[in-house]
Amino acid sequence: xxxxxxxxxxxxxxxxxxxxxxxxxxxxDWPQDPGDEQILAFAYxxxxxxxxxxxxxxxxxxxxxxxxxxxLRLVNVAARQQAAVCLHVLNLHGQExxxxxxxxxxxGRLRIRSPEV
Numbered sequence: 001x002x003x004x005x006x007x008x009x010x011x012x013x014x015x016x017x018x019x020x021x022x023x024x025x026x027x028x029d030w031p032q033d034p035g036d037e038q039i040l041a042f043a044y045x046x047x048x049x050x051x052x053x054x055x056x057x058x059x060x061x062x063x064x065x066x067x068x069x070x071x072l073r074l075v076n077v078a079a080r081q082q083a084a085v086c087l088h089v090l091n092l093h094g095q096e097x098x099x100x101x102x103x104x105x106x107x108g109r110l111r112i113r114s115p116e117v
Contacts, residue, residue, distance in 0.1 A: 001022050001023070001049060001090060001094050001098065002022070002023045002046065002047055002048040002049070003017060003022050003023065003024045003025070003048055003049050003050075003051060003086075003090070004024075004025050004026075004027065004039070004042065004043040004046070004048040004049070004050050004051070005017075005024060005025070005026040005027065005028075005051050005052075006027050006039060006050065006051065006052035006053065006054060006057075007026070007027040007028040007030070007033060008052060008053045008054055009026070009028075009051055009052065009053060009074070009082055009086075010079035010080070010082050010083075011026055011028050011029075012079075012083075013079075013082040013083035013086065014026045014083075015083075016083035016084070016087065017083050017086060017087060017090075020087050022090070023048075025046075025048065027039055036054065036056050036057060036060060037060065037066070039057075040057055040060055040061070040066055040068055040071075041066075043068060043069060044066075044067050044068050044069055047069050047098075048069060049069055049070040049071070049072060049090070049094070049097045049098060050068065050069075050070065050071045050072070051072045051074065051082075051086050052071065052072070052073055052074070053073065053074050053075070053077075054073070055073060057071050057073070058071060058073060058102050058104075061102060062102070062113075068100065069097075069098055069100065070096070070097030070098050070099070070100060070101055070102070070103075071097075071102045071103070072086060072089055072090075072097060072102075072103045072104075072105065073102070073103070073104045073105070074086070074105055074106075075104060075105065075106035076106055076107060077105065077106070077107070085105050086105075088105075089103055089105050089110065093110075093112055096112060096114065099115055100115030101113060101114050101115055
């Protein structure tokens with residue numbers, strides 16, 4: 001699966017996610033932060049699920065109708081646990097995310113918002 005990690009996601013999470021066989025880009029490697037709208041547009045144009053800590057992406061997708069290929073928001077997940085939580089959600093709900101779902105993962109809870117049809 002193709003994944004874009006927002007720059008707010010711990011950069012070392014990329015190693016574990018790649019080791020699990022995913023194609024990962026980390027926005028923290030970019031020379032500058034292009035802003036949320038451009039990050040979401042890049043994820044969409046390259047068919048990547050966006051993983052972030054930022055709730056603004058969900059607002060862009062839901063309120064503004066910005067197209068996306070799935071968004072996974074991690075809430076209060078320690079940096080060293082971000083890869084494990086991401087992999088767990090991708091394994092269980094990757095197809096839903098790729099179809100445009102928005103997932104919010106926090107300790108002991110996972111919410112999935114199916115894409116609008």
